[in-house]
């Protein structure tokens with residue numbers, strides 16, 4: 001049985017084939033080629049089987065989002081499959097899963113490598129999405145430090161004094177890494193991705209129930225409960241709500257949206273920034 005006779009298909013590359021990423025891909029994948037990259041062979045097997053049994057055309061590749069060479073090989077593989085119209089990066093570790101250094105290397109530097117690598121292969125008119133976090137809004141970074149971050153190459157990020165001095169625990173490292181993700185989208189939209197006439201944005205979820213969030217609930221229950229209770233929504237979010245917004249940002253109706261971040265948190269950051277609720281991030 002030949003399910004699909006189309007030979008030339010647009011490519012969707014997903015780095016980090018986890019809960020949110022696969023939910024976003026599912027919204028946009030009909031008639032396209034999906035390339036999933038993840039460090040876990042077991043996860044790739046499970047997720048690609050789910051996609052295949054739902055009628056999607058999917059390939060997989062083991063990728064370590066900590067390693068520049070591995071990410072570049074992933075981008076090259078995507079380009080070899082067809083026009084790379086969509087790139088989504090969700091590879092990440094949360095504060096209770098990793099040390100400050102591991103978080104900075106994966107969530108910040110690894111994302112930088114991915115933005116750089118896909119900035120060399122995106123097709124004209126393509127779109128990218130980095131999954132950042134509401135935490136990117138929790139500790140405003142001084143304007144001059146943000147300017148340093150924007151001026152730095154990916155390799156130079158770890159040497160920025162503010163980052164070295166502030167990211168002394170996993171929570172602070174995560175907050176900084178996710179703010180840098182938002183800035184990475186902004187910078188790429190004006191530089192490498194602009195040159196390819198492709199758009200790139202970030203999306204900052206609040207607390208979304210996934211296995212990663214369950215790890216956080218287990219370790220930081222009270223803080224998490226306080227964030228939920230402080231939001232106007234008074235609940236956690238779902239991967240389907242993230243997928244809806246992600247598909248919009250990647251799609252043609254968002255054709256004029258570029259280099260920005262969309263916060264989807266039920267109102268937690270509104271409560272924090274307006275002083276209704278506060279959290280100790282140090």
Ligand SMILES: NC(=O)c1ccc[n+]([C@@H]2O[C@H](COP(=O)([O-])OP(=O)(O)OC[C@H]3O[C@@H](n4cnc5c(N)ncnc54)[C@H](O)[C@@H]3O)[C@@H](O)[C@H]2O)c1
Pocket residue numbers: 015016017018019020021037038039040043063064065066090091092093094106131132133134204205206207208209210211212213
């Ligand atoms: N779940 C939440 O509440 C929440 C909130 C805000 C932001 N986020 C961010 O959203 C992103 C996705 O989170 P999720 O909840 O879907 O988590 P998830 O654990 O379902 O997905 C993360 C994926 O990244 C992969 N990964 C981890 N390390 C990797 C590496 N070195 N190389 C390649 N792949 C690697 C994992 O195998 C996993 O498939 C993360 O960056 C997370 O920080 C999550």
